[in-house]
Structures are given as structure tokens and as C-alpha cells.
Amino acid sequence: MSYGVRKDFYNSKAWKQVRKNVWLKQNLLCNRCGKPVYVDGISKWIPKEKRRTGIVHHKIYLDNINVYDDSIALDEGNLEGICKDCHEEEHHKDQVTRSGLMFNENGELIKKN
Ligand SMILES: [Zn+2]
Ligand SMILES: [Zn+2]
Numbered sequence: 001m002s003y004g005v006r007k008d009f010y011n012s013k014a015w016k017q018v019r020k021n022v023w024l025k026q027n028l029l030c031n032r033c034g035k036p037v038y039v040d041g042i043s044k045w046i047p048k049e050k051r052r053t054g055i056v057h058h059k060i061y062l063d064n065i066n067v068y069d070d071s072i073a074l075d076e077g078n079l080e081g082i083c084k085d086c087h088e089e090e091h092h093k094d095q096v097t098r099s100g101l102m103f104n105e106n107g108e109l110i111k112k113n
Contacts, residue, residue: 009067018074019056022081028054030083037083053084 009015023039030037030052037054038046057080058072066072082090100112 009062009073014070014074018076018079022056022076022079023054025076026081029081030054030086031080032082032086035083037081054081055084055087056081057087057090 020039020042023037023042028037028039028043029035035052037043038051039054059078059080060066060072062073072078101110
């Protein structure tokens with residue numbers, strides 16, 4: 001996953017701690033679809049095929065500039081724990097709208113009108 005953000009941020013102690021707080025607060029449930037997610041270091045072991053990856057999303061998208069701003073990069077108010085599916089939807093929604101496409105009710109990409 002690359003949003004042009006320096007990698008060491010995601011490896012920082014501060015980020016790992018905040019990420020953990022977000023998941024504990026949400027009881028390891030996706031904030032959008034409510035499904036349980038698997039988070040390394042917090043979840044009890046479950047079989048790989050049953051794991052739904054959890055991602056902590058930045059509501060204000062992180063970039064190379066605001067990654068240095070703790071009130072955006074590390075503030076729980078700007079963070080949302082969501083599953084991989086909901087996360088992809090969130091980010092694609094953005095690209096999709098820009099390219100004049102939309103999702104139909106089956107989740108397939110179609111041209112607007
Ligand atoms: Zn979800
Ligand atoms: Zn995100």
C-alpha cells in the first residue's frame with residue numbers, strides 16, 4: 001500500500017500504540033460494516049482464511065507533509081479502524097469519482113450514465 005507516505009511512520013512506536021488504542025476502543029470491529037477484524041498483536045490466533053484484515057484509516061488522508069503533524073497523523077479523532085474491504089472502498093471511491101466511474105449495486109465499476 002503506498003500513499004506516498006514515508007514508511008518509517010508506520011513502523012514507529014507512536015503509530016503502533018495509537019493504532020492499538022483505536023482497535024481496543026472499537027473492540028476489533030470494523031467501524032463501517034461491523035464485522036470483526038484480525039489485528040496482529042491484539043487478536044487471538046485465528047486461522048488465516050478467517051482473518052479479515054483491519055486497517056486504521058486516516059480520515060484526512062496522510063501525505064508526506066501532514067505525516068509530521070501529530071494532530072493529523074496520530075490523533076484518534078482523525079483515525080478510524082475499518083476492515084480491508086471497507087478501506088479499499090474508501091480509497092477507490094475517491095479515484096473512481098475522479099475518473100467518472102461509479103459502483104453499481106453489485107459493486108462493479110461502471111461508467112456514470
Ligand atoms: Zn468493514
Ligand atoms: Zn485509508
